[in-house]
Amino acid sequence: MKLLIPFVFLLAFSASMRVLTSQGGLSDTDSQCTGDCATPVATCRILQNENGVDGLIRIEPASDGSGNSDVYVELSGLTPGEHGFHVHESPITGSDCESAGGHFNPTNEDHGDIDASEHHVGDLGNIEIDENGNVSTVLSSDTLTLSGPTNVVGRSIVVHGGQDDLGEGGDEQSLANGNSGPRVGCCTITLQGSNI
Ligand SMILES: [Cu+2]
């Protein structure tokens, strides 16, 4: 009995310490998770250019746990209809959309639609512009990411003046870039710290 009392006391003491430690641990984790632990979000801002195109694109991991990336697109100043829309391999130098280079294609595939069995990682298909020249849509890509070999951060997004033939054009250019026409808007993709 003499030994039992200190033992019980010790047990109770160590249990209360565990609770304190775990509470402290939780709040520590919270305060550290404003940076690396938070959901990564990347944005790409098209500043109004001589074509009159501007807008914002935001990329973030899909919240459904699918591993896809959601691409939120809000653009204005475009001509109504379908416009090719892609991630290109290089950042934009100045305001020259030609500096974007070719489509981002780390897996060395042919050009295609966003959900085709074969397509460039950067292929996002066409975006549909309404009669007022605007688009507000969300695309879902199962290939591009914000880390690893298919990371698009530091690369660029280009919106084209014409429709992407999605690799079905029957010529060599179709399998390279979808014959999407001139580059009417572009921006460099940059990583934001957090979406909180
Ligand atoms: Cu393009």
Ligand SMILES: [Zn+2]
């Ligand atoms: Zn492509």
